[in-house]
Amino acid sequence: MKTLQQGADEATAAARDARTKSRRKQLLAAAARLMEERGSQEVSMQSVADAAGVSVGLIYRYFGNKQDLVQAVIVGVLEEFSNRVGAAVTEVEDPVRQIAAAFKGYCEVIDENRDGTILAYRDTKTLDAAGRSAVKELELTTGKLLSKAVLDAADAGLIRPVDYRIFAFQLLMTAHSWALKHWYFSRHFSHEDFIAHHTALALSGVLRPETRSQYSDLLGDLA
Amino acid sequence: MKTLQQGADEATAAARDARTKSRRKQLLAAAARLMEERGSQEVSMQSVADAAGVSVGLIYRYFGNKQDLVQAVIVGVLEEFSNRVGAAVTEVEDPVRQIAAAFKGYCEVIDENRDGTILAYRDTKTLDAAGRSAVKELELTTGKLLSKAVLDAADAGLIRPVDYRIFAFQLLMTAHSWALKHWYFSRHFSHEDFIAHHTALALSGVLRPETRSQYSDLLGDLA
Amino acid sequence: MKTLQQGADEATAAARDARTKSRRKQLLAAAARLMEERGSQEVSMQSVADAAGVSVGLIYRYFGNKQDLVQAVIVGVLEEFSNRVGAAVTEVEDPVRQIAAAFKGYCEVIDENRDGTILAYRDTKTLDAAGRSAVKELELTTGKLLSKAVLDAADAGLIRPVDYRIFAFQLLMTAHSWALKHWYFSRHFSHEDFIAHHTALALSGVLRPETRSQYSDLLGDLA
Amino acid sequence: MKTLQQGADEATAAARDARTKSRRKQLLAAAARLMEERGSQEVSMQSVADAAGVSVGLIYRYFGNKQDLVQAVIVGVLEEFSNRVGAAVTEVEDPVRQIAAAFKGYCEVIDENRDGTILAYRDTKTLDAAGRSAVKELELTTGKLLSKAVLDAADAGLIRPVDYRIFAFQLLMTAHSWALKHWYFSRHFSHEDFIAHHTALALSGVLRPETRSQYSDLLGDLA
DNA sequence: CATGAATGAGTGTTCATTCAT
DNA sequence: GATGAATGAACACTCATTCAT
Numbered sequence: 001m002k003t004l005q006q007g008a009d010e011a012t013a014a015a016r017d018a019r020t021k022s023r024r025k026q027l028l029a030a031a032a033r034l035m036e037e038r039g040s041q042e043v044s045m046q047s048v049a050d051a052a053g054v055s056v057g058l059i060y061r062y063f064g065n066k067q068d069l070v071q072a073v074i075v076g077v078l079e080e081f082s083n084r085v086g087a088a089v090t091e092v093e094d095p096v097r098q099i100a101a102a103f104k105g106y107c108e109v110i111d112e113n114r115d116g117t118i119l120a121y122r123d124t125k126t127l128d129a130a131g132r133s134a135v136k137e138l139e140l141t142t143g144k145l146l147s148k149a150v151l152d153a154a155d156a157g158l159i160r161p162v163d164y165r166i167f168a169f170q171l172l173m174t175a176h177s178w179a180l181k182h183w184y185f186s187r188h189f190s191h192e193d194f195i196a197h198h199t200a201l202a203l204s205g206v207l208r209p210e211t212r213s214q215y216s217d218l219l220g221d222l223a
Numbered sequence: 224m225k226t227l228q229q230g231a232d233e234a235t236a237a238a239r240d241a242r243t244k245s246r247r248k249q250l251l252a253a254a255a256r257l258m259e260e261r262g263s264q265e266v267s268m269q270s271v272a273d274a275a276g277v278s279v280g281l282i283y284r285y286f287g288n289k290q291d292l293v294q295a296v297i298v299g300v301l302e303e304f305s306n307r308v309g310a311a312v313t314e315v316e317d318p319v320r321q322i323a324a325a326f327k328g329y330c331e332v333i334d335e336n337r338d339g340t341i342l343a344y345r346d347t348k349t350l351d352a353a354g355r356s357a358v359k360e361l362e363l364t365t366g367k368l369l370s371k372a373v374l375d376a377a378d379a380g381l382i383r384p385v386d387y388r389i390f391a392f393q394l395l396m397t398a399h400s401w402a403l404k405h406w407y408f409s410r411h412f413s414h415e416d417f418i419a420h421h422t423a424l425a426l427s428g429v430l431r432p433e434t435r436s437q438y439s440d441l442l443g444d445l446a
Numbered sequence: 447m448k449t450l451q452q453g454a455d456e457a458t459a460a461a462r463d464a465r466t467k468s469r470r471k472q473l474l475a476a477a478a479r480l481m482e483e484r485g486s487q488e489v490s491m492q493s494v495a496d497a498a499g500v501s502v503g504l505i506y507r508y509f510g511n512k513q514d515l516v517q518a519v520i521v522g523v524l525e526e527f528s529n530r531v532g533a534a535v536t537e538v539e540d541p542v543r544q545i546a547a548a549f550k551g552y553c554e555v556i557d558e559n560r561d562g563t564i565l566a567y568r569d570t571k572t573l574d575a576a577g578r579s580a581v582k583e584l585e586l587t588t589g590k591l592l593s594k595a596v597l598d599a600a601d602a603g604l605i606r607p608v609d610y611r612i613f614a615f616q617l618l619m620t621a622h623s624w625a626l627k628h629w630y631f632s633r634h635f636s637h638e639d640f641i642a643h644h645t646a647l648a649l650s651g652v653l654r655p656e657t658r659s660q661y662s663d664l665l666g667d668l669a
Numbered sequence: 670m671k672t673l674q675q676g677a678d679e680a681t682a683a684a685r686d687a688r689t690k691s692r693r694k695q696l697l698a699a700a701a702r703l704m705e706e707r708g709s710q711e712v713s714m715q716s717v718a719d720a721a722g723v724s725v726g727l728i729y730r731y732f733g734n735k736q737d738l739v740q741a742v743i744v745g746v747l748e749e750f751s752n753r754v755g756a757a758v759t760e761v762e763d764p765v766r767q768i769a770a771a772f773k774g775y776c777e778v779i780d781e782n783r784d785g786t787i788l789a790y791r792d793t794k795t796l797d798a799a800g801r802s803a804v805k806e807l808e809l810t811t812g813k814l815l816s817k818a819v820l821d822a823a824d825a826g827l828i829r830p831v832d833y834r835i836f837a838f839q840l841l842m843t844a845h846s847w848a849l850k851h852w853y854f855s856r857h858f859s860h861e862d863f864i865a866h867h868t869a870l871a872l873s874g875v876l877r878p879e880t881r882s883q884y885s886d887l888l889g890d891l892a
Numbered sequence: 893c894a895t896g897a898a899t900g901a902g903t904g905t906t907c908a909t910t911c912a913t
Numbered sequence: 914g915a916t917g918a919a920t921g922a923a924c925a926c927t928c929a930t931t932c933a934t
Contacts, residue, residue: 019918039348041264045904055920057906066904121403122345125262136406160427160445165411166420169404170397177396180344183359188388197389204383205428205445221384222428242893267928278895280931289929465914485794487710490907501916503910512908567849568791571708582852606873606891611857612866619846620839626790627838629805634834643835650829651874651891668829668874688897714925724899726927735925895934903927910920 024062027052032073036115040070040123070123071131077116078138082145084109089145095153096207099171100199100218102146106175107195117179143168159206167206174198196220247285250275255296259338263293263346293346294354300339301361305368307332312368318376319430322394323422323441325369329398330418340402366391382429390429397421419443470508473498478519482561486516486569516569517577523562524584528591530555535591541599542653545617546645546664548592552621553641563625589614605652613652620644642666693731696721701742705784709739709792739792740800746785747807751814753778758814764822765876768840769868769887771815775844776864786848812837828875836875843867865889 030052034043045066049056063069088105092098110117124135146168153159178185178194185194203215204222216223253275257266268289272279286292311328315321333340347358369391376382401408401417408417426438427445439446476498480489491512495502509515534551538544556563570581592614599605624631624640631640649661650668662669699721703712714735718725732738757774761767779786793804815837822828847854847863854863872884873891885892 023918042349044902046902056904057921058919060905061918118348122348125341125345140407162424162445163420166417166424169400169407170421170424173396173400173404174393177392181392181396184363184392194389197386198393201385201389201393201428203428205424209432246893268930269928272896279929280895281893283930284893469914491909492907495917502908503917504915506909507914564794568794571787571791572711586853608870608891609866612863612870615846615850615853616843616867616870619842619850623838623842627842630809630838640835643832644839647831647835647839647874651870651872655878668831692897713923715923725925726900727898729926730897895932897931897933899929899931901928904925906924907922908920910918911916912918913916 020062023058027054027059027062027069028072028076031069032076032116035070035073035123036113036119039119040066040073040126045069067127067131071127071134074120074124074127074131074135075138077113077120078135078142080113081106081109082138082142085142085145089149095149095156096158096203096211096215097218098149099146099153100203102149103171103175103199103202104195106142106146106172107178107191107198110175110179111191114179114182117176121176121180139172143172146171153206158208158211160208162206167202171202174202243285246281250277250282250285250292251295251299254292255299255339258293258296258346259300259336259342262342263289263296263349268292290350290354294350294357297343297347297350297354298357298361300336300343301358301365303336304329304332305361305365308365308368312372318372318379319381319426319434319438320441321372322369322376323426325372326394326398326422326425327418329365329369329395330401330414330421333398333402334414337402337405340399344399344403362395366395369394376429381431381434383431385429390425394425397425466508469504473500473505473508473515474518474522477515478522478562481516481519481569482523482559482565485565486512486519486572491515513573513577517573517580520566520570520573520577521580521584523559523566524581524588526559526562527552527555528584528588531588531591535595541595541602542604542649542657542661543664544595545592545599546649548595549617549621549645549648550641552588552592552618553624553637553644556621556625557637560625560628563622567622567626585618589618592617604654604657606654608652613648617648620648689731692727696723696728696731696738697741697745700738701745701785704739704742704792705782705788708788709735709742709795714738736796736800740796740803743789743793743796743800743804744807746782746789747804747811749782750775750778751807751811754811754814758818764818764825765827765872765880765884766887767818768815768822769872771818772840772844772868772871773864775811775815775841776847776860776867779844779848780860783848783851786845790845790849808841812841815840822875827877827880829877831875836871840871843871 027048031043031048034047034051045059046056048069049059052059059069063072085102085106088108089098089102092101120135124132127135143165147164150159150162150164150168154161154164178191189197197220199218200220200222203218204212207215207219212219212223250271254266254271257270257274268279268282271292272282275282282292286295308325308329311331312321312325315324343358347355350358366388370387373382373385373387373391377384377387401414412420420443422441423443423445426441427435430438430442435442435446473494477489477494480493480497491502491505494515495505498505505515509518531548531552534554535544535548538547566581570578573581589611593610596605596608596610596614600607600610624637635643643666645664646666646668649664650658653661653665658665658669696717700712700717703716703720714725714728717738718728721728728738732741754771754775757777758767758771761770789804793801796804812834816833819828819831819833819837823830823833847860858866866889868887869889869891872887873881876884876888881888881892
């Protein structure tokens with residue numbers, strides 16, 4: 001049985017924990033906003049503090065040093081990517097349509113956080129070995145969501161015998177390219193068109209002739 | 224008619240010009256080496272001077288400031304890319320094989336300068352508007368070499384009606400991905416395999432059914 | 447006559463007082479350990495709190511600021527010195543042997559707290575005027591224990607007419623030097639040898655020729 | 670034979686070298702003044718720069734970091750000590766009078782740089798292992814000047830068989846004590862008296878009975 | 893043309909101290 | 914009494930840039 005004091009201690013400990021978590025989030029959000037805008041190197045700890053409305057010293061209670069903060073921002077971005085793609089995949093049954101859904105989902109997350117994507121590309125190099133590993137791990141996790149769908153489609157005999165890693169990572173890179181080459185693509189295509197074109201192009205490369213007709217809605221002009 | 228003095232002046236002017244150019248190259252080479260290795264932010268002007276065996280002050284005679292130097296390095300990298308890809312394209316006749324040749328050429332240049340590729344991705348953002356424009360322009364130039372081949376193939380009725388910009392930029396990005404995701408691809412594929420797989424995948428997506436057989440050597444397992 | 451309440455108040459007041467004192471001791475002990483190890487400048491208030499198992503804020507209830515804490519640590523060290531030397535002196539009768547006993551006692555206390563000795567030397571300067579005075583006062587107190595023995599020996603006609611302050615402080619400094627120059631002395635002498643040599647040297651300088659033979663046990667080779 | 674250019678190069682190189690040396694001295698002097706006054710920890714690099722009339726950055730061209738600067742200051746102090754004591758010793762013949770001269774010389778240097786002495790005591794601990802070694806080495810060097818005289822005196826049969834290291838280091842510590850306990854000694858003694866008293870006390874401890882009369886001028890009241 | 897000493901604003905980081913709980 | 918989150922001034926150190934020589 002708990003004494004009153006223990007109950008109170010637990011309550012305050014829980015409250016403190018909650019505050020700690022929200023502080024972290026607040027700092028992370030401020031840092032993410034600035035770093036996505038300018039790149040981590042151009043963001044000083046002081047500017048993060050200012051943006052978050054706290055003092056510099058406080059950041060160091062939540063993140064050991066700047067590199068830790070940068071890593072947390074990047075990991076945060078990638079985690080959200082992974083979560084949302086996971087959700088997108090599970091909403092469909094047909095493996096080929098799963099591929100399309102995952103790709104679409106990924107493209108959409110990327111679009112909503114283009115700056116985060118670019119940040120991950122630019123600043124992963126500044127992390128230490130552990131940080132880089134963590135980032136790669138997350139990317140692999142996301143990649144596996146796609147690989148799974150590709151393997152399922154292959155097992156079902158719906159697609160040609162393509163190397164699933166080549167194909168899956170190609171899709172990932174394509175999604176990234178919307179952020180990385182936005183200056184070019186956005187000049188010529190809406191994001192929907194970009195997704196449609198690339199979905200068609202990718203599937204057109206792997207679908208078996210006899211199954212193409214089932215997916216003519218995805219193939220567009222390439223049907 | 225030229226006086227002797229004028230002749231002498233011209234001669235020295237020319238000599239000076241030559242010396243200026245070689246100094247620039249020397250500085251650029253030193254800067255490129257260091258920046259590709261560590262990223263431009265991690266390279267100090269002093270370290271460039273040391274690597275080039277000159278004084279810091281001298282760099283400022285050839286490049287207005289650090290950003291100028293970074294820009295010159297990146298532009299240098301991209302120019303070499305462009306030149307070498309141009310050479311690769313013109314060596315074949317068949318438009319489809321031109322596409323394959325250009326892609327292969329690009330991949331090879333990228334492979335030989337993976338660090339330069341990454342540098343261009345990481346540090347273009349630090350340039351001013353003019354610098355970024357210059358870089359984009361160069362990338363477009365390279366892209367056009369591919370686009371041209373794609374359009375020719377389409378005109379010849381060899382491929383399906385794919386958007387040539389989507390397809391061409393896709394090939395560029397794929398080549399880049401060898402550098403950008405080298406940690407992943409090199410784990411599973413030799414560079415030759417990487418090229419072969421991606422060539423097959425890309426062409427498989429656009430070749431018309433009736434022409435596929437002509438290019439079965441390029442399509443590999445996807446033939 | 448005391449009311450029950452008053453009695454209770456006194457009891458709790460006494461209890462509080464006791465708790466206060468033990469808290470002070472606990473903090474002081476933690477601080478002393480750390481500061482003797484690393485020097486006061488290298489010890490943060492947070493690290494003292496951690497070592498004592500309390501919060502930072504609590505330290506400020508017992509010591510106004512860091513300087514107060516440092517001062518209390520140093521004073522504590524010196525007080526212990528004084529107490530222990532006092533005990534050593536009173537255990538002998540013969541004034542000359544008192545000198546030797548006091549010196550030996552002091553050397554032993556120093557040896558047992560070499561770090562404390564060094565701390566007092568290093569960090570007294572960081573104290574304010576009041577702190578420095580307090581420290582000097584304590585040192586004088588200790589010095590007087592020796593001076594007294596010296597004066598007694600002089601009164602008894604056992605030693606030459608040496609300036610007692612010069613002689614007494616010399617002994618103090620010699621004892622300190624075991625801590626201050628430990629890197630040197632410990633390389634060549636055990637602590638017992640150190641004491642023996644210095645006792646002999648010091649007494650040899652002041653003993654009258656006619657009394658030397660009584661103390662040949664203390665004079666060693668110098669007898 | 671030297672070309673004109675080579676001659677010019679050498680001239681400028683020499684001039685630069687001279688300027689470099691004087692800059693170092695200037696910075697060292699400024700740093701020494703401040704650090705002797707307040708202790709190295711209380712002196713910021715900025716304050717050294719200000720005192721020397723230069724910018725902070727410049728200090729780092731001459732001293733790798735703050736610790737290097739502190740070490741250079743302490744070493745500078747000790748080197749001067751050593752030099753000046755060396756000069757004092759060589760001016761006399763009689764070994765016993767050499768001891769007295771060296772001690773007197775040392776006391777005088779200490780008196781002229783009491784703050785430097787204290788600095789060496791306080792801040793040697795903040796140096797790294799290499800720095801501490803360098804400092805100890807210098808102290809040993811100075812110690813040897815005294816040891817030599819002591820050994821000579823022993824060889825000449827002028828003094829009792831005292832351990833020369835104990836005796837020599839005792840003299841060093843005594844000289845130091847003028848700086849370390851200046852608050853006490855200066856209250857009671859002029860520096861001359863301090864030297865006279867301690868010379869007498871030290872020699873009285875080691876002189877053989879039959880030689881005392883030769884040095885009655887040094888023994889004072891203890892004669 | 894070439895040097896490199898000199899500048900000084902700016903960075904990441906620490907830590908004594910306060911105060912709401 | 915006791916906590917520890919929060920503050921912010923201070924620090925050591927870096928580096929792009931300038932300019933007298």
